[in-house]
Amino acid sequence: MSEFTPNTSKTSRANIIGFLPAIAFVIVLVAGFGVTIASLRDVPETAWTGITEPQQLFGGESTRRFSAQLNEHFLLSKPFSQIERAVTWTIAGDTGTAVSTGCKDWFFLSDELETFPDPNNSAIARANIVKALAKNLAGRGIQLVIAVVPDKSRIEQAHLCGLHRPASFAGRIDNWVALLKQSKINTINLEPVLAATPGERYYRTDSHWNENGANAAAAAIASYLQAEKMQAMPTVAPDKAALHSTTIARDGDLLRVSNLQGLPAILRPKPEQTQLTTIVASAAPDSGASSNTSDDLFGDTGLPTVALIGTSFSRNANFVPFLGHYLGAPVASFAKEGGNFEGSALAYLGGKTFQQSPPKVVLWEVPERMLQKPLSAAETQWLNYQKQMK
């Protein structure tokens, strides 16, 4: 305190410096008050419903709700969180909790590296969900095929640069695939395929496979479906001329997740140069019969026979067009962004489309990182439902 006591001889400069924190503090308080009032105007009226009820007021619920609304609608939250990331990224190379950094310009989803309690039981429970579903679908003449997508940190381990991937993850795909195969579930492990594919198979700044990886995976799945006679071999080989590639600059989803995307170009990682392919859509599957035959009463011969469910892997890097290209037939995709293990499966299987136009094959794309996660409430409910139906 004594540092700010007026000293007659050393005078005004020291005084002004001593008062700088107070000036800054008052500015922050006043400006903060203004922003808070403006932010509160953005809160929808419905959010305040019942806030003045005596029971809510007296028990502290009203103030808790008020604080929650203020924090949620605070106008500067987004730019401030971006400033924070700019500082931690610039000073320490930090990408936040959701994203981990490997070699230069290589980012990985932390979810892939996270260990969970009771991992084996979670994986077994998910295998049981799949088994029960396969049995159920088989009863309706539909085949289920599971395609397991390996983690980026597994396939691109050469770019981890010391980023730790738990040793216990080594066998998590093989073990799960073995569980399914024991029950004669059609399962494709995409790990060997992607591992054997030359070049980069995943985007550097994205959690998903790139076109190189998606292409290889699609070719392997198509080969499997054709080899197992779930899908007719196309009468003509896939036309390479149907693929037109260019190179584009691209920011991956991990830049968005880590909040680096909005930073000035000088601060953030350089955009990634990636391949973008335009694929001429496949014609309707050629089953060898004319679509005008008397069997095709409702013209449904042209409907896709493969329904794809899964996650954002299926919605990225032209995976579906690649798959359709190799199958020589369109694929109906019901995959969901952020759908987790069960999201798109529950939405599709419980929906009208499935009930009214069931496919011949349900192809379920499952990312490795979801296998050992604790079951969500929806998954537990699904599992219990399946048990009751036995």
Place this chain on the structure above:
Amino acid sequence: MVFASLEFLTLFLPIFFAFYLITPQRFRNHTLLVGSWLFYAWWTPKFLLLIIALTVLAWGAAILIDKAQNERVKTRIMATTIVLNLASLVWYKYTNMVVQSLNTFFTGHDLPTIPWVNVMLPIGLSFTVLHAISYVVDVRRKTVPAQYSIISFSAYMAMFGHLIAGPIVRYKVIDKELRERVFSSEEFAAGVRRFMVGFSMKVLIADTLSPFVSIAFGLHQPSFMDAWAGCAAYTLQLYFDFAGYSAMAIGLGLMLGFRFQENFNNPYLAVSIQDFWRRWHMTLSSWLRDYLYIALGGNRGGAIRTYVNLMLTMAIGGLWHGGDNWNFLIWGIIQGSALCCDRAFTMRGYSMPNAASRTLTLLVVMLAWTVFRSSSFDAALGMLAGQIGANGFAMGDAVRLALRPSLLLIFAIGLLCVIYPASSFAKRGGLATVGWSGVWRAVWPILTFVYGVIVLAGQKAIPFLYFQF
């Protein structure tokens, strides 16, 4: 409401200061009281009634003591007030734990359990009780005059700077300022600087370490590295959280014209456990000394009695911290045992080099923090087992993943802040020796405070650790 929150910084504080500054001098305690009650009521308004009841009890008891002619009557009034205060503390803080322990015992012996709905602990009750007891005892001891103004006394008890988590401000410390204080721009500026420093300690260091600590202390079988990394992070987190809070409280006090006592003095540089308690939560340790240890007889009853008193004081001090489980009692017993050993060691004339005694003291403190932080006795045993290497040495997957670059940086900064006062550079005068300390001392709190506000607004507020006590 917590200090490090948007609602406090951008709503409560500007409005409060606006009213406070336009209030005429003689009514400022009124404004302070209303503001403090609103601050408290933000959490759970119904518990404000309890705080008011305890305030009126202490205020009335002090007046009765002051007016009573008979010494025995004075003592009885004091004793009754203490019992009632402690009763409220016991009811709200320990009943859940006692009933749960009994039910565990009953379940193990196939006996019917006690039907029980957990009692919610009113925030800041522990500190209110200590304030009330010290005031009534001081009036009885005639070390402070009774305050006849209910407004002034309520303003003392409810003052939002110290109400929730200390420091424990004894009435005699601010008696004069309660009666009359003038606004001083120099003190306001000094208070702001102190608040900024405390805010930065809390938001930038303690809150950054918080998720890592939760992960480490949540492990079932932590390795040696996991357990020590978690313990070290908690050692820093607790200090920067609580010392940060105390600095904010002291700063707010100064802004309003009150001079609270210091609560921390580089505790992790202590050369003995006794020294540690002279540097850590100083207002609590001096409270325990003056109102418990001395009341028990202190060191006036011979060696054995002194050791018993030390153990009792620290055990009760430990118990005061927590009503969730028995770990706080165990922590207090560990501290009491360490104090007894320290005393026995020094009484026999032994000594050790500073570096060794500092290291040993810090080791004991950290092992005790392990018990203090663990969620249960079993969890504490698990962490301690990890600390002796019973679960292997290598760092586990979860801890490795959690060790992000910014966490390591903050850990290093925190460590540097703790060690800096012991460095020869600091002892030689620090930045003053390079000639730019004046500017730097004013500018760095602004930078860290503004950045702290940015961080705070970009994420959720994390409550102070000492709120639970």
